[in-house]
Amino acid sequence: MRCPFCGHEDTQVKDSRPTEDGTAIRRRRFCPSCGQRFTTVERVQLRELTVVKSDGRRVAFDRDKLARSIRIALRKRPVDEDRIERIMNGLQRQLESSGESEIPSKAIGEMVMDTLREVDPVAYVRFASVYRNFREAKDFETFVESLSDRSRGKG
Numbered sequence: 001m002r003c004p005f006c007g008h009e010d011t012q013v014k015d016s017r018p019t020e021d022g023t024a025i026r027r028r029r030f031c032p033s034c035g036q037r038f039t040t041v042e043r044v045q046l047r048e049l050t051v052v053k054s055d056g057r058r059v060a061f062d063r064d065k066l067a068r069s070i071r072i073a074l075r076k077r078p079v080d081e082d083r084i085e086r087i088m089n090g091l092q093r094q095l096e097s098s099g100e101s102e103i104p105s106k107a108i109g110e111m112v113m114d115t116l117r118e119v120d121p122v123a124y125v126r127f128a129s130v131y132r133n134f135r136e137a138k139d140f141e142t143f144v145e146s147l148s149d150r151s152r153g154k155g
């Protein structure tokens with residue numbers, strides 16, 4: 001990392017620690033050339049993750065879309081917004097730790113099912129029943145839309 005003060009090409013990391021929510025690493029750096037200190041934050045850019053659909057099409061990973069489908073599965077279940085946020089962070093960590101930049105949509109669906117099974121049995125059944133259709137339809141859009149249709153139908 002180049003020093004932002006003097007442009008020296010080699011700065012030293014004095015300290016590295018995760019941020020409070022564990023989604024980033026904060027590094028204190030020191031420039032041996034000019035003596036300045038500065039901080040960098042290292043965060044995984046999930047938007048650069050690519051989802052490979054079962055028909056081979058590739059789309060950018062959309063965390064909001066995934067969160068939306070999980071919220072729909074959890075609608076009117078005793079799971080609050082903080083818990084949903086933790087679920088999303090947990091899924092994000094799993095995606096990060098896979099170390100892959102391309103992830104099959106099937107793997108994400110199964111990851112979500114594994115998580116929901118532990119969180120709420122009703123949400124799990126809702127998600128799993130739609131997911132089976134989704135595998136036949138081979139289309140994530142259809143999957144999300146059918147979740148919405150279903151919840152609207154129930155009123």
Ligand SMILES: [Zn+2]
Nearest residue numbers: 003006031034
């Ligand atoms: Zn410097």
